Amino acid sequence: MAVHAHPDDESSKGAAMTARYAAEGHEVLVVTLTGGERGDILNPAMDIPGIRDRMPEVRREEMAEAARILGVQQRWLGFVDSGLPEGDPKPPLPEGCFALVPLEEPTRKLVEVIREFRPHVMTTYDENGGYPHPDHIRCHEVSVAAYEAAGDPDRFPEAGPAWKVQKLYYSHGFIRKRLELFREEYERRGEPFPMEEWLKRWRTEQGDIMARVTTQITCSDYFPKRDDALRAHATQIDPNGSFFAVPLDIQQKVWPTEEFELAKTRVHTAIPETDLFAGIEDGQVR
Template identity: 50%
Template sequence: MAYRLMAVHAHPDDESSKGAATAAKYVAEGNEVLVVSCTGGEAGDILNEQLGEPATSRAHRDMAGFRRGEMAAAQAAMGIQHVWLGYHDSGLPDADKGETVRPGTFSTVPLEYSTEALVRVVRRFRPHVLVTYDENGGYPHPDHIRTHEVSMAAWRDAGDPTKYPEAGEPWQIAKLYYERTMNPVRFRTIFEALREREPDSPAVEQLGEWVERFADRPDLSTTHVDVHEYFDARDAALRAHASQVPPDSAFFHLPNDLAATLWPTEDYQLIDARVPTEVPETDLFTGIPPEQDDNA
């Protein structure tokens, strides 16, 4: 049978830095993968100083439209399905400067509204597996935290016929995961290998900052999906987000053939399951029987 995976992300580009190879792998194996982008990334800055013209001018004039084009290219690179939940990027306010999140953006919309929107997507796509962020959002961006909250609410409510009865036929998702690609052991392993191989590379300094940043974070991953054959698809998806990912980013400094020997997996934490399963796992669909294909 073909399984269905739904990954819920805050902004376009999050899906490419967190789980893109997994998505490409499952699509190649005949499954369906749907990425939900909760916001359009409109509040993002151009992080790639090498973007060049006329792209830079176009992105400055129409960041929302530019990032939609990037997302379409990333979608094609992975072979996935994609929907926009339709909310406006909250941005990342600087509390030290007295900045606050603008009203009407994703993180300020009442949770029941965005939950109903996501429940509609769940009931239409009927995923077996849901992947999202932990309660800290992976990092404390208001949209990432809200993505966690709305995903957890949809996990709880999508199968309940008394909740949002006009949002479609109830669908109970079988398994819930947190994305754990950004785990400290992976960063340290890759950093040490790159430092030995290319000690003068600017990526060594960047990766060192990541190692330090995530040093206190425990490795909570329970599920390790071998995706080394799809690292090229992941890289293509990342490069599609040209306004956000410079071509000399540390993401690309470790050759994929070496990465495949050092850390061939993308990693997840099993949070809840409505089917029997045991950890550790090597497949997000472990334990889901064929009859789970239609539980509505």
């Protein structure tokens, strides 16, 4: 089960991993906590009449197509996008948005989905949300709370029989070392690195996220599906944007994995890992 804040997050964070496990026959469920209603149109080609005024419907259509491409199931949790506040000082969050809903409410709803789907592994974001969007931070809080509560029969008894998820992972995608290795490959080829300015702007004060990574999943064969799923979110993803700046052949050669941090586990496993199901008995994995 991969828990995400908005539609399109499932295609930019751990998408190739989910596509790989789905292709290998595992049941994979993406849970999308909000509808992404406050997302702007980030692809100029989609800034056309009839899109902005039906954004919630369009984003659902995009999500359905992305899930089809990845080969995963998908469930909406039904909360309202908080938007990304900008300015100094930042404006208050909109009333009724996901980030302001009491934690208990989305936790109960996610517990219900966990107990119904009965996953062995969950993925979500770390305490910083991957980046500090209020919905991403709330997604982390809800996921951790639901991981703990789902296995406790005294918590939310109306949500179904208790189910203990065996492992909880944080997805890590913003890795400076990855871009540095891409740049080295461009230098070897005698070509300019298309993300040089982006790399120069990288803030380094938070340290090296690779120090937190425990698990690397080889999934480069599924990078094309990841990219196709990203492009399915046409209002949010510019096909000429930075997601696609580095050609697939370089990505597959230089960095063929997606990265995760084992945050909580109820089974014994050895670090580093190359499989999210490491330590879970074969008979349990589905």
